Structures are given as structure tokens and as C-alpha cells.
Amino acid sequence: MEEKKVPSLAELTLPKEELRRLRSTGIGLKKMLKIGKAGISEGIVNGIHERWRHSELLWHLYPISSDMIRPRPLVQQEEPRVPTEKHEPKIKGLFVFGSSLVDNGNNNFIKNTIAKVDYLPYGIDFPFGPSGRFTNGKNVIDLLGDKLGIPNYIPPFNDPSTNGRKIVYGVNYASGGSGILDDTGAFAGNVMSLNAQIRNFEAVTLPDLEVQLRSKSRETLPQFLFVVGSGGNDYSLNYFRKMLVVHPKCTPSLTPWECVK
DSSP states (O other), rough: OOOOOOHHHHHSSOOHHHHHHHHHHHHHHHHHTTTTOOOOOOHHHHHHHHHHTOOEEEEEEOOOTTTTOSSSSOOOOOOOOOOOOOOOOOOOOEEEETTTTBBSSSGGGGBBBBBBSSTTTTTTSSSTTTTSBBSSSSOHHHHHHHHTTOOOOOOOOTTOOOGGGGGTEEOOOOOOOOOSSSTTGGGBOOOHHHHHHHIIIIIIHHHHHHHHHOOOHHHHHHGGGEEEEEEEIIIIITTGGGGGGGGTTOOOOOOOOHHBB
């Protein structure tokens, strides 16, 4: 006597059209993966994983229902976004304060200071060579600007040409050797302390920025990111300064390493 086939849960719950579609999909998948009489083996599972690994999209199947037409992408690769009039970056620019961590050339324009790095090997990997950045190439501010889509390098405040339209994407006030305390880095000569940097921002840049953007600073400043990288020199060049033996003939022509024995 032939055994009566017991209907599956899918056959009992799914509409006939959906059941027919799923069966068709399963048959196609079986042929594609070459599933033999042995059924799903370890090799078949590995084959499925390999296909997933090379897929550009990660698909997520929602619980089966009568209105399920096709899988929905859960994660997908996005095309790079090009700023347009309709879609502008949320961050318009950067205002940067701090020490050599984020200085991009302010100390080049300061007289009587040994805290300068306008010579090789500094800047050896930077597009414009030695620029006053305390790095071989771009510093963290440059990289952050790239990620935010800011169209140009943030100009140093002390550069005489930093005014007018050059400030609409921000200004960098950082000074290598400076710190939070006003006397930090004094052994290196003239550097701009954090307080001096803030005064320059308030007294010089803000009025000019309002003119260039034709709006009050309280309306425009929320569109800018403020970055502060300072504090380390208050330990190394202030609190622990007594541990350093400074060369008695230290002059701005000597490098910091030549000044400290």
C-alpha cells in the first residue's frame, strides 16, 4: 500500500502562486549548485559561502509572506557623493587650535622661534614639500579635511594672505611648541599660546568671516567643526622642563634637537 504523503508546513500555509515560485527558485538553485542525490553536503555549503563572499550586496530575506516579491538589500556599496547645490556637506570648514599636532605652518611666519620645521625631512611626502607641518606628509587636519570633502587645505592664520575668500572654509591657528598655559614653550622663543589663538579668531577672523559669508557668526559657525589639539606640551615643555638642559647659545638658527642636550 502506497504511503500517503504528508503536506509540509509551507504547503499548508503559503498561497499556491508563492509556493510555485519558491519551488521554481529552489530547482534553479539546485541546478546552479549541482546538488546530487546525497543532498546538501559540506561541499555545497562551502559553495554557497563562496558565492556570498564574492557578492557585492548582502541580501536579507524577510519572513516569507504573500507580498514578498524579491529580496531587499541590507548593506550595499554606495557610490561616492559629489557635493552639489542640492546635497552639500554638513561641515563647511574647520577652525583649528593647538600645538604641533595640528600646526600647518603658522610658526613659519613667527620671528625669533626655534619651533620651526620648514626644512627636510619634514614635508618630504607632502605635495608642496616642507610647509611647517610637523610631519613627513599630511597631518591629521589635512586628512580630516579630505574625509569631510573640504575643497582646499586650511590656511594658517599667520600667513599674510589668509584673509578674504581664503577663510570661508576655516583657518588654522595652531602653533608648534605652544600649550594651554601661556608660558608653555617659552624656551623655544615666540609661539602662540592657546589664549592668543582664540583672541586671533575672535578679533580678526570672525569679523572678516561675517563679511565674506554675509551673515552673522551665530548663524554660520554651527556649520564649522572646531578642532583643538593641545595639552601635551604643558607637560613636556613646561612641567618637566627643568629636566631639560638647554644649550646656552640656542638661537633660532638651530633646530630644537640642537638646542636640547
